[in-house]
Amino acid sequence: MLDIPRPTFRPLRIYATDPARGYKAARTATITVENEELSAGPIGARLEVVDYDAERDLFYDAVNLNDPSILMQSGLPPSEADPHFHQQMVYAIASRTLTNFDRALGRRVSLRKGEFRHKLRLLPHAFEGENAFYDHDLNAILFGYFTADPAAPGPNIPNQTIFTCLSHDIIVHEMTHAIVDHLRRYFLEPSNVDVLAFHEGFSDLVALLQHFSYRDLLIDEIRVGRGDILDGSLLVNLAKQFGEATGTGKALRSAIDTATPDPRRYGNLTEPHARGAILVAAVFDGFLTTFRSRIADLVRIATGGSGRLPPGELHPDLVARIASEAAQTAQRQLNMCIRAFDYLPPVDITFGDYLRALVTADFELDPDDAWGQRAALIEGFRRRGIYPEGATSLAEESLRWPAAEPGAAPMVDSLSTILPQLLQREAARFTKVSSDPGIAKQSRERPPSLSEDLNESNASETVKTMREALVSYAQNNSAALKLTGRPDVWVSAFNAVFRVAPSGALQIELVAQFVETDKTTSDDPEFGGVPVRGGTTAIIGVDGHVRYIIAKPLPSPTLDQAGKARADARVAGQRAFVEQLDGADARTNYLDRSDYGQRMAARMNLRALHEGAE
Incomplete structure (x- = not known):
């Protein structure tokens, strides 16, 4: 009897676009x-x-x-x-x-x-x-x-x-x-104006960029737009049937804002969907710039150097090549957008933090960036007035998170043999999947289960012990990690990460998220049920040394003068944000004491947020 290996993937049929005009047109x-x-x-x-x-x-x-x-x-x-x-x-x-x-x-x-x-x-x-x-x-x-x-x-x-x-x-x-x-469990807590907007904008970004993985749709739209993906609305608009059916006459949202972005919008808009659209437009702007650079040679060849395409249908081979470049650029952009999560602070996300995470995470995996995709992203953010806090310029080296300063002890010293054991176990899984010829493709398309979720109550003893050791490590190295040293520091997540760089090199990192809560603000009505939190994401190399410390610290005497000023400003900013929303919400003055104390927590509700989407 033949031993036929189980297929890695299963084909399934879908609607790639909303079925607004029936089966034949969808x-x-x-x-x-x-x-x-x-x-x-x-x-x-x-x-x-x-x-x-x-x-x-x-x-x-x-x-x-x-x-x-x-x-x-x-x-x-x-x-x-x-x-x-x-x-x-x-x-x-x-x-x-x-x-x-x-x-x-x-x-x-x-x-x-x-x-x-x-x-x-x-x-x-x-x-x-x-x-x-x-x-x-x-x-x-x-x-x-x-x-x-x-x-x-x-x-x-x-x-x-x-x-x-x-x-x-x-x-x-x-x-x-x-x-x-x-x-990131705390990215639903509206501690600043960008938090919920990031949730909405990032979710739109993933949907938009995933459009470009559907080859037939992509080819049709490029053929109709004669090489211009903006001419076909299906690729750059979101939820077209939903928006039209509700009587608006247009798609729910679009990746394109205006021909000339207005940086003042970022300073003025507070509604999460409208503000999130600025993030979408900034990232999509970077994608378009890179895509057009990648097809410039194809256009020159097809037009004899004039840059003006002749009238009529484009040659199918040209359309296929343009579609291939669009798909590859979009997939790399999507990978960049997702990979940045490991380089984000665990609390109080801002658009500027996301730009720094995008640049740092991509540089770590692909320092060369042959197509200038990072530079195009930076320009997309600059055109919309998004400037990260703490960066001295918009040069790439300034935007990357600074390397961790010496001070924290190597993790292997604190975790004894636990960390090497975890790495050996996970590396063995990765090597087995990568070397098996029957599932070689799977190693790139679908990584194995690399680590257990620390939030699971039935986590293995090894992971539980790791968590306890991480808490102890954070308390013993609180100043270096920009933590206050509170005994109740929480390890909200810990993951072993295995990535393959474009060069073929295997990159192994450990990513730990430490979170602290100022409990004096938990019941403070000024904060409306969303306490002030601080935290640090630590990126750790396989040698046990901390490579990056990405922190949103709480006020602490262990911080330097600049750090204390930023921590104090963050607390004041959260209080001011609550006041701003209270002033825009006519219901605030009519809430009873209980509801008033939880009014910011109520604003975290995604159902209510989507019901108010524009």
């Missing part, structure tokens, strides 16, 4: 997702589709993607009317999004929450309403459905049922919210 695609063990639902290791319709109080039958008749046709054919396809659609897109994060981060992202909720739940028909949202407490994404506006339905039929679970962009957006919440 763009469909067949994508590959991780070929994991699935039960009916589909239910896998990290994702669980539960198709309960609360409006009708019924469960739809669960699709079995292992059914031979379904396997033979690469999944069910796209259909607006078939709940089974809806289940396939949300699973396929969510799984594809997870794969992008796994690959860029160099580890498998955990979606567990607590002892019993081991999977992220996806509910395709959760409720009736013009919304879809990630719920932190339920560890679930709930998709709504609604009827198109009878007077202004766009290309939809008046009163047609619109399913948000059929929108690629909405699925990716909400899935990204869920992943970000698991990677």
Whole structure:
């Protein structure tokens, strides 16, 4: 009997664009997702589709993607009317999004929450309403459905049922919210004006850049736009059917702001979606600049050096080459955007912090940057008035996080043999996956499970011991790590990271997040239920030495004069931000004492935030 290896990937069909004009006009695609063990639902290791319709109080039958008749046709054919396809659609897109994060981060992202909720739940028909949202407490994404506006339905039929679970962009957006919440649990706490805007903008970025992985869609749009990806609205607009069906006459959001960006918008806008759109435009601006540089030689060859394309259809080979450059540039940009998470502080994120993390993380993996993608990103941020705190200029070397100063003892001295054991175990897993010819491709596309989530109550004894050792290390090296030395310092995450650089070199790092809370602010009504937190992300090399200390410190006597000033300013800034939102919210003066004390915590709700999206 033949020993046939299990395929690494499973093909599934999806709507690559919203089905606004029916099946024939909608763009469909067949994508590959991780070929994991699935039960009916589909239910896998990290994702669980539960198709309960609360409006009708019924469960739809669960699709079995292992059914031979379904396997033979690469999944069910796209259909607006078939709940089974809806289940396939949300699973396929969510799984594809997870794969992008796994690959860029160099580890498998955990979606567990607590002892019993081991999977992220996806509910395709959760409720009736013009919304879809990630719920932190339920560890679930709930998709709504609604009827198109009878007077202004766009290309939809008046009163047609619109399913948000059929929108690629909405699925990716909400899935990204869920992943970000698991990677940085405090990025839902609005400690400054950028925090929730970052959540929204980053989720849009992932959806936009993932558009470029669908080859047929990309080729069609480049052919229609004659090489200009901005001419085709499908690549640069988000949730087109949703926006049109609600009567706005346009897509929900776009990657493009204006031909001439206005830096004053960043200083004036506070609504999270509008502010997040500035981040999207800055990153997408960098992508466009790099993409145009990469196809400049193709355009010169095709036009004989004139730069003016002749009228008529472009040659199919030229279209294919341009599409290939667009896809590669977008994938690298997406990897950059995701990889930056390991170089972000654990609390109080700002757009400037994100730019510094983007530049540092990409430099660490690819110092050469042959296409100037980092420089293009920096320029996109500069054009919109986004300047990182602490940077002396917008030169790349100034924007990179400074290397850690000597002071912290090597981690191996404090962790004894635990750290080497963890590295040896994870390196063995990585080597096994990389060297096995049957799954060689998998080593680049889908990293193994590299470390256990410290938030799981059933974590292994090794990881629990590691966590205790990290707490002890942080307390003994608090000044070097820019921590206060509080005994209740919390290790919110710890990961071993394995990445392959473009040169082929294997990069191994340890990333630890330490968080502290000023408990005197927890019940202070001035802060509205969101306490002041500080924290440090430490990037540690395989030799045990701390390479980067990325800190948002609390006020502490151990800080130098400049550090004390920044810490004091951050606390004052959080208080001022609460006052600013209070002044813009007419309900503030009518809240009772309990609600008033928790008003900022209430503003963290993604469901309410999405209901107010513009």
